Amino acid sequence: MLFALVAATPELPGYEVGDKAIDFKLKNVDGRLVSLADWKDARGYIVVFDCNTCPYSKAYNGRIVALQAKYSSLGFPLVAINANDPESSKGDSYPNMISYAKKHGYKFPYLIDETQEIARTYGATNTPHVFVLQRKGSDLQVAYIGAIDDSARDANAVTRKYVEEAIDALLAGKPVMTTRTKAIGCGIKWKNS
Amino acid sequence: MSERIDITKSSKSLVAVPLLFSLLIVLSVSSLAQEARLIHLSQFQEDIRSEKGKIQVINFWATWCAPCLKELPLFEKLKADRPDIRIRLVSMDMDLDPNPDKVRRFVARKKLTSEVIILDERNPNKWIDQVEKKWSGALPATLIINNQNGKRVFVERELHAGELEKLISEVSQ
Numbered sequence: 001m002l003f004a005l006v007a008a009t010p011e012l013p014g015y016e017v018g019d020k021a022i023d024f025k026l027k028n029v030d031g032r033l034v035s036l037a038d039w040k041d042a043r044g045y046i047v048v049f050d051c052n053t054c055p056y057s058k059a060y061n062g063r064i065v066a067l068q069a070k071y072s073s074l075g076f077p078l079v080a081i082n083a084n085d086p087e088s089s090k091g092d093s094y095p096n097m098i099s100y101a102k103k104h105g106y107k108f109p110y111l112i113d114e115t116q117e118i119a120r121t122y123g124a125t126n127t128p129h130v131f132v133l134q135r136k137g138s139d140l141q142v143a144y145i146g147a148i149d150d151s152a153r154d155a156n157a158v159t160r161k162y163v164e165e166a167i168d169a170l171l172a173g174k175p176v177m178t179t180r181t182k183a184i185g186c187g188i189k190w191k192n193s
Numbered sequence: 194m195s196e197r198i199d200i201t202k203s204s205k206s207l208v209a210v211p212l213l214f215s216l217l218i219v220l221s222v223s224s225l226a227q228e229a230r231l232i233h234l235s236q237f238q239e240d241i242r243s244e245k246g247k248i249q250v251i252n253f254w255a256t257w258c259a260p261c262l263k264e265l266p267l268f269e270k271l272k273a274d275r276p277d278i279r280i281r282l283v284s285m286d287m288d289l290d291p292n293p294d295k296v297r298r299f300v301a302r303k304k305l306t307s308e309v310i311i312l313d314e315r316n317p318n319k320w321i322d323q324v325e326k327k328w329s330g331a332l333p334a335t336l337i338i339n340n341q342n343g344k345r346v347f348v349e350r351e352l353h354a355g356e357l358e359k360l361i362s363e364v365s366q
Contacts, residue, residue, distance in 0.1 A: 055257045055289055089259075125349070126331035150316050153289045157315075181318040184288045186258060187331035187350065 014123010017179040021133050021140040024118045026081065026111035027094075029101045034109045036079065036133070036140065043075035044134040044143070044170060046163065049124035050080045050110075052100040053091040054186035057127050059152050061104055064128065067148070067163060068108045076132075076167050078108045083119035084127075084189040092189070119188055126185030132166045132176075143170055146181030229284070229297045231313040234320045237283070244340055247279040248361060251336040253328075255285045256299045260351035261333040265303070271357055272307045278361065284311045285332060339364040 015021060023036045036045050048064055050057050068078035084092035094112050101110040113119050122131055123145075132144035144166035149158040166176045232240075241249060252268055254261035265282070272280050282305070284296045293311045300309050314320055321330050325347050328334055334349045337360050344364040348356075 059289060125329035147318065150318060153291065182321040182328075182330045184255075184285050184317045184321070184330045184332065187260065187333065189260070190350075 014121070014125075015131070015142045015145065017142050017145060017176075019142045021131070021142050022118075022121060023140065024111075024113075026113055026118065028109045028111055029094075029098045029106075034079065034111055039077050041075065042077055042135055044132065044167070045140070046071060046076055046078040046167070047122070047131040047133060048078060048080045049083060049119055049122070049127055049129040049131075049188065051082050051084045051089070051092050051127045051186070051188075052096055053084070053089055054127045056152055056183075056185045060128050060148055063148055063155060065104065065106070070164075071167055072108070074167075074171060076171075080106070080108060080110045081113050081118060081124075082110065083113035083116045083124065085116070085191045087191070089189045116188075116191060124188060126183070126187055129185065129188075130163050132163060132170070134170050143176050144179050147183035147185075150181075152183065152185075229293070229300050229309040229311055231287075231293060232310045234312065234314050234323065237310070237312065238323070241338060242340070244279055244338075246341075247277060248364060249336075249338045249340075250278055250280045250357065250361070251338070252280070252282050253285055253324075253332055253334045253336075254282055255289075255332055256295055257286070257289070258332045264333060264352050265305070267352055267354060267357055268307050269305065275361075280307045282307050282309045284309060287311055287313055288315075288317060335360075337361060337364050342366075 025033050025035045028034045036042070039045075046067055050064065064078070064080065072078060082092055082097055086093040090096075097110055097112060124131075128148065130144070130146060130148055131142060133140045134143045144163065146162060148161070148163050150160040150162070151157040160178070162178055162181050165178060169176045241251070250268065250271065252264075254265070256262075268280055268282060271278060286296050287293060296309070296311050317330055321328055325334075325336055327347050328349060331349055333351055334347070335352060335357075336345065336347050338345045342364070346360050346363055348360065
């Protein structure tokens with residue numbers, strides 16, 4: 001019985017900090033395919049599993065836009081990926097992603113993970129769920145997994161900016177102190193679950 | 194049937210009906226306010242530990258979470274069918290919205306009969322592991338605990354009809 005339940009659970013174990021991450025080729029809201037390797041000079045990446053519909057995604061939208069504005073020029077471009085099954089979450093359909101990105105002035109790719117393979121491989125569970133990757137030669141190494149900061153409901157009450165702390169450490173060549181955090185959030189809408 | 198007072202035909206009912214209604218409203222509001230009480234993590238954990246007799250079904254939900262609302266009737270049905278099980282619906286709404294009234298209004302509107310509590314904690318990174326190490330923090334999630342044999346199961350996804358009963362039987366043996 002227990003095994004049956006484990007098998008029915010959609011998440012794979014996913015990445016741990018220190019694991020090698022795979023690159024991907026996913027469709028952007030402009031119709032083009034995007035890979036992390038497209039940024040030749042990147043020192044790393046901010047990969048955000050996000051969506052149109054989750055109130056946490058909405059609460060963090062401005063903070064995600066700000067992360068891109070601050071870190072892309074420092075060598076850490078931001079890429080948002082929507083893995084929600086549009087069958088169970090109609091607001092997350094590809095056409096809705098296009099209008100959402102336009103409405104919020106996204107200056108970063110907003111990719112659709114139609115097969116949910118990337119979300120599963122990375123081990124994304126909720127939205128927004130951040131993976132900070134560090135480029136090491138041709139490899140991508142996971143440096144941080146978790147929340148953007150420690151206060152979803154009030155950006156002014158944030159005491160720990162986890163993602164910024166992690167990237168600042170990487171940029172300074174120092175170890176990341178907090179490598180993994182948890183947050184309440186909307187579960188990713190998996191197919192057939 | 195014959196003992197029932199037909200207030201529509203009674204002249205005294207002109208006074209009695211509004212009185213009765215206001216009394217009902219006062220009673221229902223006060224009882225709901227009691228049910229959806231705010232709770233800190235430490236007290237919540239003490240509540241879980243101190244339940245010796247019944248198997249506990251603890252569902253983590255929020256009013257904004259569509260799959261949570263879809264599975265709520267399963268818990269309500271369980272509440273009606275199984276008085277031997279203790280059910281708690283733990284609202285996570287305050288993580289996003291400091292005002293708990295939205296939850297209380299929801300409970301009243303949906304006429305929920307299960308015990309609803311509202312977790313009053315900030316900084317989930319500090320407490321999620323204390324509730325359940327396997328939990329990523331995504332909603333919905335359900336924890337089933339049997340303090341008599343120490344068994345527990347945790348599921349981080351929407352449940353479907355019949356699954357709760359299976360999970361309960363897992364911790365029962």
